[in-house]
Amino acid sequence: xxxxxxxxxxxxxxMESCPQVAAxxxxxxxxxxxxxxxxxKEGCAEGDCGACTVLVGRIGADxxxxxxxxxxxRPLASVNGCHVVTIEHxxxxxxxxxxxxxxMVAHHGSQCGFCTPGFVMxxxxxxxxxxxxxxxxxxxxxxxxxxxxxxxxxxxxxxxAMGAHGTSDPLQDExxxxxxxxxxxxxxxxxxxxxxxxxxxxPASVDDLADFLSQHPDARIIAGATDxxxxxxxxxRDLPLxxxxxxxxxxxAVHLSGxxxxxxxxxxxxxxxxxxxxxxxxxxxxxDRIAGWQVRAMGTLGGNIANGSPIGDTPPPFIxxxxxxxxxxxxxxxxxxxxxxxxxxxxxxxSAGEFIESIILPRPGPNTLHAAYKVSKRRDEDISAIAAGxxxxxxxxxxxxxxxxxxxxxxxxxxxxxxxxxxIGQPFAETSLRHATDALPQDFTPLSxxxxxxxxxxxxxxxxxxxxxxxxxxxxxxxxxxx
Numbered sequence: 324x325x326x327x328x329x330x331x332x333x334x335x336x337x338m339e340s341c342p343q344v345a346a347x348x349x350x351x352x353x354x355x356x357x358x359x360x361x362x363x364k365e366g367c368a369e370g371d372c373g374a375c376t377v378l379v380g381r382i383g384a385d386x387x388x389x390x391x392x393x394x395x396x397r398p399l400a401s402v403n404g405c406h407v408v409t410i411e412h413x414x415x416x417x418x419x420x421x422x423x424x425x426x427m428v429a430h431h432g433s434q435c436g437f438c439t440p441g442f443v444m445x446x447x448x449x450x451x452x453x454x455x456x457x458x459x460x461x462x463x464x465x466x467x468x469x470x471x472x473x474x475x476x477x478x479x480x481x482x483x484a485m486g487a488h489g490t491s492d493p494l495q496d497e498x499x500x501x502x503x504x505x506x507x508x509x510x511x512x513x514x515x516x517x518x519x520x521x522x523x524x525x526p527a528s529v530d531d532l533a534d535f536l537s538q539h540p541d542a543r544i545i546a547g548a549t550d551x552x553x554x555x556x557x558x559x560r561d562l563p564l565x566x567x568x569x570x571x572x573x574x575x576a577v578h579l580s581g582x583x584x585x586x587x588x589x590x591x592x593x594x595x596x597x598x599x600x601x602x603x604x605x606x607x608x609x610x611d612r613i614a615g616w617q618v619r620a621m622g623t624l625g626g627n628i629a630n631g632s633p634i635g636d637t638p639p640p641f642i643x644x645x646x647x648x649x650x651x652x653x654x655x656x657x658x659x660x661x662x663x664x665x666x667x668x669x670x671x672x673x674s675a676g677e678f679i680e681s682i683i684l685p686r687p688g689p690n691t692l693h694a695a696y697k698v699s700k701r702r703d704e705d706i707s708a709i710a711a712g713x714x715x716x717x718x719x720x721x722x723x724x725x726x727x728x729x730x731x732x733x734x735x736x737x738x739x740x741x742x743x744x745x746x747i748g749q750p751f752a753e754t755s756l757r758h759a760t761d762a763l764p765q766d767f768t769p770l771s772x773x774x775x776x777x778x779x780x781x782x783x784x785x786x787x788x789x790x791x792x793x794x795x796x797x798x799x800x801x802x803x804x805x806x
Contacts, residue, residue: 324512345523348398350399354394363377369556370552371704374438377391378406382506384575391617391620426487430478438468442470445465446481462479511528524565528573533651543562549626550630574680585681585683590625592618609695609696631671638730639729641661643727667735692717706774710731711730711784714726742760763785
């Protein structure tokens with residue numbers, strides 16, 4: 324196996340080569356401490372406030388794409404082969420202020436200024452895709468950016484006007500050159516770097532990943548790092564050996580085969596959005612409530628599942644759809660139902676050296692009603708207190724099948740099997756769903772924590788079944804979105 328012992332990436336307009344990199348080194352520290360690019364700020368160190376937003380360009384299936392990411396929790400090793408763009412690199416076609424910056428100035432979008440670079444970079448990513456966005460597009464793009472001064476209204480006005488200040492910039496004009504440069508960094512070698520007792524490995528391919536994990540089953544697999552990043556920044560955990568896999572394009576594929584959608588484990592929330600909403604439109608509101616744009620660009624579906632959190636966003640709706648996982652160890656693969664993957668709190672059915680290769684989602688069957696709900700303290704960019712996915716099949720007015728999955732109600736994402744049994748064979752009617760809620764306390768004994776009390780969780784779970792009925796009847800609930 325050919326090896327390379329340095330991380331290489333394009334930083335603004337020059338090449339960076341880093342021979343000594345620990346798995347715990349973060350991109351933000353490199354930018355501020357090594358490269359002296361201090362426009363990128365540290366606000367929360369947990370990917371929540373957006374002050375550290377930068378763009379990371381990578382070559383995808385449709386060419387060069389730029390995504391906003393949180394530099395505070397983005398490991399330095401993971402930007403190998405990418406183009407990192409910071410606020411210092413922004414400029415207009417005339418060399419002056421960029422159109423986004425001009426709009427922010429014209430509409431007084433900055434006060435104390437600490438969060439402003441992050442807002443500008445998030446809006447820059449939006450401007451690249453949509454120079455003249457709608458207000459809803461702007462709100463979605465800024466879900467991952469927090470400001471304590473302006474009240475957001477001036478920032479939104481600036482975003483609405485940014486296209487009027489220009490629709491081109493030097494980076495847009497240099498895309499072909501950047502694409503060629505990044506293509507030259509792809510040498511099909513395994514990257515192996517270390518510093519201070521911490522080692523980072525980037526496999527050359529998926530097969531190389533499988534081989535490496537077979538030999539080093541204790542290695543920590545890191546995909547988007549939206550959770551692992553906090554282990555480093557908040558819990559100061561060591562990572563003696565980490566395998567970074569975010570660059571493995573073969574795990575980013577999405578394709579329809581027969582009656583199922585096959586999704587590679589490394590498909591991000593953002594990249595999954597279009598194919599998921601095409602085949603499962605009931606996920607639209609739910610999906611846009613997952614984190615902020617920066618986290619959706621970094622976080623992966625496979626990582627969210629492998630993490631095993633009882634409040635992970637994807638398992639409840641996926642379990643309700645009857646999802647399966649493809650697990651790989653070496654050259655051997657096995658399929659298991661997603662619900663069987665979660666054994667207990669912090670424990671999954673995944674052996675040492677095994678990894679999630681893909682997720683299989685059956686397409687919705689006839690006469691089946693679907694819904695997905697998320698309940699959290701904040702509407703945007705917040706962790707679920709409760710998440711739910713429902714799939715109920717109705718034939719001739721009778722419920723013939725039901726899959727009800729909840730997160731936040733137990734030590735793992737879990738189906739409400741007794742409640743399902745109480746529904747099957749009953750008329751699809753409001754009374755049937757109300758009576759079925761009596762079985763929920765037999766399925767779950769929720770805990771009280773900082774996000775919700777046990778009693779609140781149970782009441783909300785029961786109420787969501789009633790909301791499901793209202794939604795299927797076209798009756799608007801009291802609130803457009805559950806918060």
